[in-house]
Structure formats: structure tokens, C-alpha cells
Amino acid sequence: MKRNSNEILDYEKKNRRKVRRSIFQLCILLVIVFLVFQTFVEMNRYDASDTKEWKNKRGFIALSYPGVSRDGSDSLFAKKQLQQQLEALMEQGYETISQQDILNFYNNKKPLPEKALFLAFEDGRTDTSVFVNPLLKKYNYKATLLSFANKLDENDKRFLQPSHLKQMQKSGFWELGSNGNRLTYINIFNKEGTFLNIRDDEEILSKDEINSYNHFSMDFIRDQNLIPSENRVEMEKRITNDYEEMRNVYQKQLGTMPGVYMIMHANGLYNTANKLVTEVNDKEIRKTFDMHFNQEGDAYNTRAKELYNLSRVQPKTSWSTNHLLMKILSDTNQKVDFVKGNEKQAKQWKTIESAAEFHDNTITLTSKAKSMEN
Structure with missing residues (x-):
């Protein structure tokens, strides 16, 4: 179907279409910006707890x-x-x-x-x-x-x-x-028994070389x-x-x-x-x-x-x-739920006391603290 030549030459109508298209695109852009803001800015703000709900004394x-x-x-x-x-x-x-x-x-x-x-x-x-x-x-x-x-x-x-x-x-x-x-040490003796004067942290190559010291x-x-x-x-x-x-x-x-x-x-x-x-x-x-x-x-x-x-x-x-x-x-003395790691592996073992964690071929065992032993 042939378009009317007057319609083709109607620049005002074409400009109105451009304006509507631009407004539509701008709206889409604003929505995207808003969603990005919500995702990466709002969610990255610390959300303080409601202290009115706190009861621990x-x-x-x-x-x-x-x-x-x-x-x-x-x-x-x-x-x-x-x-x-x-x-x-x-x-x-x-x-x-x-x-x-x-x-x-x-x-x-x-x-x-x-x-x-x-x-x-x-x-x-x-x-x-x-x-x-x-x-x-x-x-x-x-x-x-x-x-x-x-x-x-x-x-x-x-x-x-x-x-x-x-x-x-x-x-x-x-x-x-x-x-x-500062992180500065005084009254230092190394493993050989040599006494050292005041030393900053950068001057101590390894703590393994030090037998005793105190802080500034x-x-x-x-x-x-x-x-x-x-x-x-x-x-x-x-x-x-x-x-x-x-x-x-x-x-x-x-x-x-x-x-x-x-x-x-x-x-x-x-x-x-x-x-x-x-x-x-x-x-x-x-x-x-x-x-x-x-x-x-x-x-x-x-x-x-x-x-x-x-x-x-x-x-x-x-x-x-x-x-x-x-x-x-x-x-x-608060209740604690120990982590198990791989649940499938954990089911193959029975933990009598303390805690066990399973990852691949590794089992990490954690015994009770001395203060908890009878």
C-alpha cells in the first residue's frame, strides 16, 4: 500500500513520534537504573536491627x-x-x-x-x-x-x-x-639468648626467632x-x-x-x-x-x-x-549446632560425642573443651 506523500512530509508528526519513543526509552532506562540501585546500593547498606525486640540482659x-x-x-x-x-x-x-x-x-x-x-x-x-x-x-x-x-x-x-x-x-x-x-617490642631475647634493644615490627623478621619480649x-x-x-x-x-x-x-x-x-x-x-x-x-x-x-x-x-x-x-x-x-x-553454655559438611558422608559415620565435619576425603574431628569434660 502506497503511503500518502503528505504523511511522509509531515515532519511534525515524525518529531512527535521521536519524542514519544525517547520518553519511552528514558522510562525503561530509569527503571533499569532503579533496579541496579536497589540491587547494588540499597542492598549494600547495613540494615540495623530493631532494638525494641532485644531482651538479652x-x-x-x-x-x-x-x-x-x-x-x-x-x-x-x-x-x-x-x-x-x-x-x-x-x-x-x-x-x-x-x-x-x-x-x-x-x-x-x-x-x-x-x-x-x-x-x-x-x-x-x-x-x-x-x-x-x-x-x-x-x-x-x-x-x-x-x-x-x-x-x-x-x-x-x-x-x-x-x-x-x-x-x-x-x-x-x-x-x-x-x-x-605502634607495634613496637621491648625487652627482647632471641632464641640464642641475645638481648635486643627496642625493635619495630618491621625489624623483626620472624616471631619464631624471638624467645621473649614485651610491647612498648x-x-x-x-x-x-x-x-x-x-x-x-x-x-x-x-x-x-x-x-x-x-x-x-x-x-x-x-x-x-x-x-x-x-x-x-x-x-x-x-x-x-x-x-x-x-x-x-x-x-x-x-x-x-x-x-x-x-x-x-x-x-x-x-x-x-x-x-x-x-x-x-x-x-x-x-x-x-x-x-x-x-x-x-x-x-x-549456649546451644550450638555443629556443622557437618557433606551430609551424605556424615550419615555413614556415628559421632559419639564432640563434633565431626566431612569434606571430600577429610574428616575434621573437634573434641570437647577441657572445661566441659567431667
Whole structure:
């Protein structure tokens, strides 16, 4: 059928068609953009729990992991291993809590979720954020990233820099904490019995070469006979200056102080550390931070605990998922469902007690903790 020549030459009509087509295409584009936004932006925002539903007045567990890498090592968790453990915790019903939730629990007697978990990652490594961030988003978990203040001033790419930390905070999945001003060792003896002066972490090639040491703020500086080479005034000035330097760096680089402190090294203050060293640390810690995880080894913090003497467990890279769950069971007495791995293989075996996990040709057995044995 022949088209009318007047219709062909009707440019206004053709332009109206173009406008309608453009509007239609724009609408489709907006729908696509909206769906992408919903998928990759909205879902990547931390969804805080409704605290009105919380009724737990007993306590919470705290876990602080070392650095995380793709394949792991003796000192770094593998991403897959961490994912298995976080997934197991999520399936057990554990919800992560914030630093403010802990403050509210102790200061205002507010309850927590039934299974409350304070999750942290130490040392402030860049690879930790790369591999942990997707897992926090997947499980809608919040975590605290701990850093050393001096690393924020050194532009060392192995460690997260101020711009990275600020961006992580904005996501809602991360809060900030501190391991201290520096990772520096004092009063060192190597395996050959040679006494070494003060050494930064980079100067210690391997901890396997070291027989004994202490951290910068945890003792008097001593000579090879372990006799203090500084008096009380000098010790207090050195440690006080270290805290002051730390505060200055955080204020300069982040504009604020992290709320949580996990001292290097755990279990010393109020226990084995020199009383005078404990006193100056205690004063500076309370002046600087909102709370302090001073102890390591017990995951559970009850209402009876004190905000500046909290406890956490540092999972080892050698731990299986069931090892972690057994530790939590031992510390909390809360019900735990151990993971089985390959269900088909698991049915071929009978577990009399403890836990067994099956993967391919490997069976991982986890015995009861000593505290659970009769």
C-alpha cells in the first residue's frame, strides 16, 4: 500500500513520534537504573536491627580476627575459612552489635539480641577490608576495624589509610578501633639468648626467632639483666607521650578517636604487668577510649564485666568452624549446632560425642573443651 506523500512530509508528526519513543526509552532506562540501585546500593547498606525486640540482659560474645587474605597463611585467615565461620555464626542466630550497643548495655542497662556478637578485625590491613567487606554485606554484619595510629601517617599501602577508613565508616558496616600507637617490642631475647634493644615490627623478621619480649607500653624498658633502665618518671613520661602521640594522629587523620581499644598485649594489665605500668596505662586508656578489651581467651562478657576490662577470643588460623563453635559452647553454655559438611558422608559415620565435619576425603574431628569434660 502506497503511503500518502503528505504523511511522509509531515515532519511534525515524525518529531512527535521521536519524542514519544525517547520518553519511552528514558522510562525503561530509569527503571533499569532503579533496579541496579536497589540491587547494588540499597542492598549494600547495613540494615540495623530493631532494638525494641532485644531482651538479652545476660551478655555477648566478642571475636577479634587477625588479618584476612585470599588464601590465608600461618598468621592470616583465608577468605573461604572466614566465610564458613561467619556463615555458621549467622545460622546459629548470632547478630552483630555496635560499640554503642555495648555502651548502652553497661551504662544504661539496655538489652542486647538473644545471641549478640561483637566482631572485630585487628591490625588494620588493606587486604582485610578487601576480603571481609563482601562478607559483611552478605550476612548484614557490622564489624570494628582496628588500626595502629602510626600506620596512618606512613602511607604504607599494606595498611588502610585515613581516606579508606572514613569511607568504610560511611557504609555502616564498619566502626573504628585501635590496637595502639605502634607495634613496637621491648625487652627482647632471641632464641640464642641475645638481648635486643627496642625493635619495630618491621625489624623483626620472624616471631619464631624471638624467645621473649614485651610491647612498648606494657613494661619498663630494661637491660639484659631485666633491670629497669628508666625510672618511674621516665617510664610514665614515655608511655603518656605515646598515648598523646596516638591521640594527635587520630585527630589529625580521622578527626576523631576510635571508640574501642584492644591493647597489645592482652591479659597483662591488672594481672601480670608491673603495677606502676598498669596505673599509667589505665589512666590513659580511660582518658582516650570508650571501652577496652583487655583480656583474651574467653569469648563471653556478662553484665558483671567492666567496660575497661572486657574479654574477647582471637580465633587461630588453624581453627576449623567446629573448633570455634566448640569454644563458644564452652564459654557461653549456649546451644550450638555443629556443622557437618557433606551430609551424605556424615550419615555413614556415628559421632559419639564432640563434633565431626566431612569434606571430600577429610574428616575434621573437634573434641570437647577441657572445661566441659567431667
